[in-house]
Amino acid sequence: MGFENVGKVWTPQGLQELLGTLTKPDWCDSVTLHHTAAPSLAQRPDGFTAQHIKNIQSFYQNQLGWSSGPHLFVDDDQLWGMCDFRRKGIHAVSFNKRSIGIEVLGDYDNESAKTGRGFDCWKTAAAATKLLLAWLGLPANAKTVLFHRDDPKTSKTCPGKKVEKDWVLDLIAKADAEADDTAHAKPALDVTLKSTEWRFVGERWCIPVRVYLLKRGVADAEIAAKLKKTPAGFHFDDELLEGAFYDKDSAMTWAPARELIDLV
Numbered sequence: 396m397g398f399e400n401v402g403k404v405w406t407p408q409g410l411q412e413l414l415g416t417l418t419k420p421d422w423c424d425s426v427t428l429h430h431t432a433a434p435s436l437a438q439r440p441d442g443f444t445a446q447h448i449k450n451i452q453s454f455y456q457n458q459l460g461w462s463s464g465p466h467l468f469v470d471d472d473q474l475w476g477m478c479d480f481r482r483k484g485i486h487a488v489s490f491n492k493r494s495i496g497i498e499v500l501g502d503y504d505n506e507s508a509k510t511g512r513g514f515d516c517w518k519t520a521a522a523a524t525k526l527l528l529a530w531l532g533l534p535a536n537a538k539t540v541l542f543h544r545d546d547p548k549t550s551k552t553c554p555g556k557k558v559e560k561d562w563v564l565d566l567i568a569k570a571d572a573e574a575d576d577t578a579h580a581k582p583a584l585d586v587t588l589k590s591t592e593w594r595f596v597g598e599r600w601c602i603p604v605r606v607y608l609l610k611r612g613v614a615d616a617e618i619a620a621k622l623k624k625t626p627a628g629f630h631f632d633d634e635l636l637e638g639a640f641y642d643k644d645s646a647m648t649w650a651p652a653r654e655l656i657d658l659v
Contacts, residue, residue, distance in 0.1 A: 397463025397484065400476025401452050402445055404583045407522040410474050414530040420481045423531055426524050427487050427494040427541040428563065429465065430554040435502035436512050441587040442470035443500065448477065461485050465496035467523060471515040473583055474523050480530075489546040495527055503555020509562075517558070521566035528567075535567045582652040586610040599638060599651040604631070606647070611659050622648060631658055 405413060439447070448468060455461040465486040468475040478484040478496075486496030499520045507513045524540060533539045537560055543553035581593060581600050586607065594601045608618050608631075621632040629639035629648055639650035 397461075397478050397482060398452050398456070399479040399482075400466075401448055402585075403476035404445070404585060405474045405476070406472070406581060406583050407474070407519070407526060409583055410523060411526050414480070414526060417481060417530075419531050422483060423493060423495055424533065425490070425494040425539045425541050426527050427490045427496050427543060427545075428520065428524070428554050428558075429486060429496060429498045429543045430503045430558070431468070431498050431500050432502045432504070432553070432555075434500065436500060436506050436516070439470070439500055441589055442473065443468060443475050444587045445475075445585045448475050452477065455485070465498045467495075467497045468500070469497060469516060469520045469523060470500040471512055472519055472581060474519065480527070487541075487543045487546045488548045490541055490543075494541060495531075497523060499554060501555070503557045504552055506555075506557075508555065508558050517563070517566060518570070521563065521570040525567050525570040535564055537564070540564060540567065582656060584652065584656065593652075594649065596640075596649070597638060599653070601638070601640075601649045602652045602655065603645065603647040604629075604636070604639065604650050604655065607652075607655050608659065613659055624648075634658060 451468070452464065455464045463482065463485045464477045466478045466480055466484050468477060480495060483492055484496050485491055486498070487494070497520055500516050501508070501513050503513065508517050525535065528535050528539060540560070540563060542560060543549060544551055588602055588606065592602055592606055604622060605618050609615065623630050624641070627635060629636045629650065636650040636654050638654060639648060641648050
């Protein structure tokens with residue numbers, strides 16, 4: 396098995412909590428960074444979804460015949476699992492036996508890594524790299540943070556011509572505060588929501604209930620029948636949605652994301 400973490404998604408905080416439960420591998424001395432190239436940022440305007448990761452797994456297994464893959468796929472704000480961090484993955488010929496592989500969403504031969512969504516993706520990757528190196532007990536330097544193009548057996552530009560090693564190392568050094576400042580981190584969802592579908596209200600990230608449930612496959616008629624307001628507050632069926640509220644401007648009921656994660 397080399398795809399144990401497919402279907403799992405974390406924020407940097409969630410990854411930090413997970414790594415605290417795992418024994419570090421004795422074979423690993425570095426982290427290798429890649430870019431996906433295809434899909435590009437333009438092809439994934441809302442980042443990855445769980446189905447996207449399953450599709451990539453299927454490509455690796457059924458078309459390439461791989462028994463494993465990279466360990467993480469990173470988008471604007473979430474970390475999507477693929478290979479168990481304690482196992483050797485497949486991502487760079489010369490580094491598979493010694494390095495954890497991270498794929499960063501985007502085509503950084505052509506898309507900007509230092510502005511907009513590209514910068515967000517690389518900040519997330521830097522936070523993840525910082526946490527993984529800390530777990531492995533390694534410093535961040537040119538020997539422990541590898542690029543795919545460092546592999547002498549490849550001619551690829553990966554992780555992109557617009558990404559320099561010194562710049563990434565600087566991002567990792569600055570990621571300390573971001574990796575530790577997790578009080579306001581968005582909860583990890585198994586569906587992707589646009590930035591306009593998140594609101595930070597009352598010290599909690601809130602999302603529109605109907606939009607979330609539709610993306611989880613709940614029928615509109617079922618949502619209409621089960622989402623109700625009572626004197627005690629908003630309920631979905633018999634479940635109280637603590638902190639839920641109706642917003643007149645959007646004409647939608649919103650609730651803290653953590654209230655909805657285990658709802659369906």
